[in-house]
Amino acid sequence: MTSRDPVELWDDEAATFDEAADHGLRDPAVREAWRELLLSVLPPVVPEEGAPRPSRRAPARIADLGCGTGTLTLLLGAEGYVVDGVDFSPEMIRRARAKEPVGQVTFTHADADHPPLEPGVYDVVLCRHVLWAMPDPAATLRRWIDLLGPGGRLVLVEGSWSTGAGLPAARTVELVVATGREAELRMLPEATFWGREIDDERYVVVSRR
Ligand SMILES: C[S@@+](CC[C@H](N)C(=O)[O-])C[C@H]1O[C@@H](n2cnc3c(N)ncnc32)[C@H](O)[C@@H]1O
Numbered sequence: 454m455t456s457r458d459p460v461e462l463w464d465d466e467a468a469t470f471d472e473a474a475d476h477g478l479r480d481p482a483v484r485e486a487w488r489e490l491l492l493s494v495l496p497p498v499v500p501e502e503g504a505p506r507p508s509r510r511a512p513a514r515i516a517d518l519g520c521g522t523g524t525l526t527l528l529l530g531a532e533g534y535v536v537d538g539v540d541f542s543p544e545m546i547r548r549a550r551a552k553e554p555v556g557q558v559t560f561t562h563a564d565a566d567h568p569p570l571e572p573g574v575y576d577v578v579l580c581r582h583v584l585w586a587m588p589d590p591a592a593t594l595r596r597w598i599d600l601l602g603p604g605g606r607l608v609l610v611e612g613s614w615s616t617g618a619g620l621p622a623a624r625t626v627e628l629v630v631a632t633g634r635e636a637e638l639r640m641l642p643e644a645t646f647w648g649r650e651i652d653d654e655r656y657v658v659v660s661r662r
Contacts (some may be wrong), residue, residue, distance in 0.1 A: 459586070460541055467544035470522050474648025478524050486645040488528060494608050494659045496576050498533040512557075513576040516600050518565040519583030523549025523558070529579075530556035539565045566593050568600065575600045581610035584628075585620040591628055598632055604662070607634070610641075612655040622656045634660045 471477030478484035498512040512533050517526045520538030522545055529536050535557040540546050546562045563569045565580070566587055578597045587593040597607065607629065613619040620628075622638055629636035641655045 460543075463540075463542035464544040467522065467542060467548055470545070470548075471524065475646060476521065476524060478528065480648055482645060483648050484528070486643070487525070488532070490641070490646070490657065491525070491529065491579075491608070492532065494606075494657065495529075495534070496606070514574060515577040515579055516568060516570055516575045516597075518568055518578060518580045518597065519586070520549060520560065521545050523552055523560060525579065525581060526558050526560070527552055527555050530554075530558035532556075537561065537570055539563050539568050539570065541565065567596060570600055572599045573602050575602060576605050577601075577608055578605070579608045579610075582612065584609055584625065585611055585618065590620070591631060594628055594632055598634070606662075607658070607660040609658045609660075610656075611658070613653060614655075615653040619654075622654055622658070625656075625658045629658055629660045635662055636660050 471479070474480055474483045478487060496513050512535055514535045515529055517536055517538040520526045520540050523538050526536045526538035526549065533556060538549060538558065538560045540549070540562065541564045543562055546560050549560045561569065565583060578600055584590050584593065609625060611620050611625050613621040622640070626636045626638055637659045639657050641657060642651065644650045646655070
């Protein structure tokens with residue numbers, strides 16, 4: 454059996470990608486749930502007086518790796534963050550760029566496994582539902598951590614889905630801890646994130662240091 458080229462596969466997903474409640478965030482309640490969740494785990498847009506600045510730039514800078522149609526990139530751009538989205542699917546990137554631009558966001562067509570972004574300057578590396586697809590997630594994580602400035606954090610939204618795909622939460626925690634960093638796990642079983650009840654494992658792992 455020949456396995457399909459992953460870029461083609463994601464290109465084919467792009468046209469209908471935003472129809473899923475958690476992808477397009479078209480339902481205001483679902484959008485608000487993600488906005489609140491992300492803001493609760495991200496650093497403030499502008500640091501409090503006297504707080505250390507990882508990137509020494511304000512506002513805080515986020516790399517959104519495997520950004521898809523740019524839903525989270527733009528959501529966070531609207532909150533005042535500087536966000537650089539990267540995706541290897543030309544069709545996902547085309548759709549992200551076609552959305553109404555908000556704030557300071559960029560979209561780059563590239564492999565998120567080797568992101569062509571400036572190392573050591575990001576306050577946050579964010580990925581939602583992407584680490585699981587990397588051929589060697591441990592090596593990928595090390596490269597993503599290289600993008601962070603001092604005090605930078607990882608925000609990894611992942612799942613182990615009923616389809617059989619994904620990364621179990623314990624494995625993601627293990628991968629982060631193996632890099633020498635701390636990992637905080639929060640499970641995300643609430644229907645408000647997904648637009649429906651779920652019975653599989655969905656979660657966010659945040660690594661602040
Ligand atoms: C499940 S979607 C998630 C999209 C987005 N993070 C979100 O949550 O809305 C996975 C995305 O990762 C992208 N992707 C998968 N492997 C990639 C890679 N090696 N480099 C860049 N993008 C990748 C796909 O093209 C797709 O857009």
